[in-house]
Amino acid sequence: MAEKTVSWLLAVANKRSREDFAKLYEHFAPRLKAYMMRNGADAATADDLAQEALAQVWRKADRYDPSKAAASSWIFRVARNLQIDKFRKKKFQEVDLEAVAERPDVGIDSHDRSIARIDSQRVHELIQSLPQDQLDVVHLAFFQGLTHTEIGIHLDIPLGTVKSRLRLAFNRLRQTIGDQS
Amino acid sequence: MNSIHHHLDDSTLLSYGAGALNEGFSFVVATHLQMCEQCRERQAQAEAIGGELLASLPPVQMAAGGLNALWAKIDNSAAQPQAISKPKINPQALLDGDYSDIRWRTLVPGIKQHIFDDLESDSGSVRLFSIAPGTTIPHHSHGGGELTLILSGSYHDEIGRFQRGDIADLDDAISHQPIADTAEPCVCLIATDQKLRFSGVINRVLQPLIGI
Numbered sequence: 001m002a003e004k005t006v007s008w009l010l011a012v013a014n015k016r017s018r019e020d021f022a023k024l025y026e027h028f029a030p031r032l033k034a035y036m037m038r039n040g041a042d043a044a045t046a047d048d049l050a051q052e053a054l055a056q057v058w059r060k061a062d063r064y065d066p067s068k069a070a071a072s073s074w075i076f077r078v079a080r081n082l083q084i085d086k087f088r089k090k091k092f093q094e095v096d097l098e099a100v101a102e103r104p105d106v107g108i109d110s111h112d113r114s115i116a117r118i119d120s121q122r123v124h125e126l127i128q129s130l131p132q133d134q135l136d137v138v139h140l141a142f143f144q145g146l147t148h149t150e151i152g153i154h155l156d157i158p159l160g161t162v163k164s165r166l167r168l169a170f171n172r173l174r175q176t177i178g179d180q181s
Numbered sequence: 182m183n184s185i186h187h188h189l190d191d192s193t194l195l196s197y198g199a200g201a202l203n204e205g206f207s208f209v210v211a212t213h214l215q216m217c218e219q220c221r222e223r224q225a226q227a228e229a230i231g232g233e234l235l236a237s238l239p240p241v242q243m244a245a246g247g248l249n250a251l252w253a254k255i256d257n258s259a260a261q262p263q264a265i266s267k268p269k270i271n272p273q274a275l276l277d278g279d280y281s282d283i284r285w286r287t288l289v290p291g292i293k294q295h296i297f298d299d300l301e302s303d304s305g306s307v308r309l310f311s312i313a314p315g316t317t318i319p320h321h322s323h324g325g326g327e328l329t330l331i332l333s334g335s336y337h338d339e340i341g342r343f344q345r346g347d348i349a350d351l352d353d354a355i356s357h358q359p360i361a362d363t364a365e366p367c368v369c370l371i372a373t374d375q376k377l378r379f380s381g382v383i384n385r386v387l388q389p390l391i392g393i
Contacts, residue, residue, distance in 0.1 A: 001236075075235070077231070
């Protein structure tokens with residue numbers, strides 16, 4: 001499925017294929033709606049936001065680089081930025097990673113390292129294998145946008161415990177992503 | 182150019198990727214990311230995790246006729262250019278050392294600050310500090326988190342030496358005393374989500390005056 005979504009997104013980017021966009025819509029719209037509802041939207045608002053996210057996918061598809069990200073990661077980013085805009089007090093505009101990458105000497109710490117393409121299936125398996133306490137904090141961060149402090153209050157655990165569970169989860173999940181550091 | 186030695190904590194990056202950091206912290210993280218490829222890679226990994234979480238959510242049915250409505254919306258808006266909302270604060274100016282929009286106020290001798298009032302940061306704040314060479318930030322701890330990004334100059338404290346691009350990502354357990362240690366001022370961007378607590382009698386007298 002991951003490979004199919006990449007090819008649909010590329011067809012939208014390169015050929016403006018409405019047929020492939022329809023397939024992306026069918027696969028992602030109901031999940032984007034679910035994502036927005038978990039972030040606190042009612043069904044009607046979530047429906048609108050899922051539509052808006054996919055409208056942005058259509059408009060910005062030419063920026064998608066399959067060597068850098070899976071289609072789901074890229075679409076997730078669109079949805080995440082939209083949910084930040086709508087639900088959180090934070091309005092600061094995210095750094096646009098693609099724009100940054102285009103400027104060759106932008107950073108002090110530039111090495112000749114490409115971001116390894118992730119193995120979606122493997123990430124999926126590793127998420128399923130997370131211990132429950134790590135999965136819980138990951139879900140609270142990703143699906144409800146809770147900050148570390150808010151997670152601590154929600155689960156009645158110390159801030160240090162929240163951070164260490166997130167670190168452990170991230171470490172485990174990135175085993176598949178070719179992290180060399 | 183020196184390399185970056187001090188990076189963002191994994192828990193901060195994962196939450197940033199999830200869209201779960203407050204505005205003040207997000208601003209400092211975004212500014213550091215413009216300088217640090219290693220952290221940008223980890224940010225991309227966090228988004229990959231987000232992508233998989235999204236893809237595995239149980240779907241919720243969309244309202245009928247959704248795709249047609251979407252085409253109508255896309256085709257209508259194609260006629261009008263999309264308004265691009267400007268970011269509240271441009272990190273690039275800070276990275277370039279352009280402080281023309283910064284209004285410095287002296288905090289205590291040796292330390293000037295500018296508070297970014299527009300940025301929301303729970304009970305804390307986002308500030309730009311300019312610390313004169315040899316000045317010590319009074320000994321302090323913080324309930325909650327603190328992110329300090331060095332823009333120019335450097336300081337050292339109990340943890341190590343921090344130079345341009347380095348970021349100190351600290352949680353509430355840390356009590357530290359940074360000292361600016363080069364010939365030029367140390368300019369750094371600091372976000373906190375709680376009020377800072379300064380120890381020592383003199384500092385407790387100063388604290389209400391300087392309002393940190």
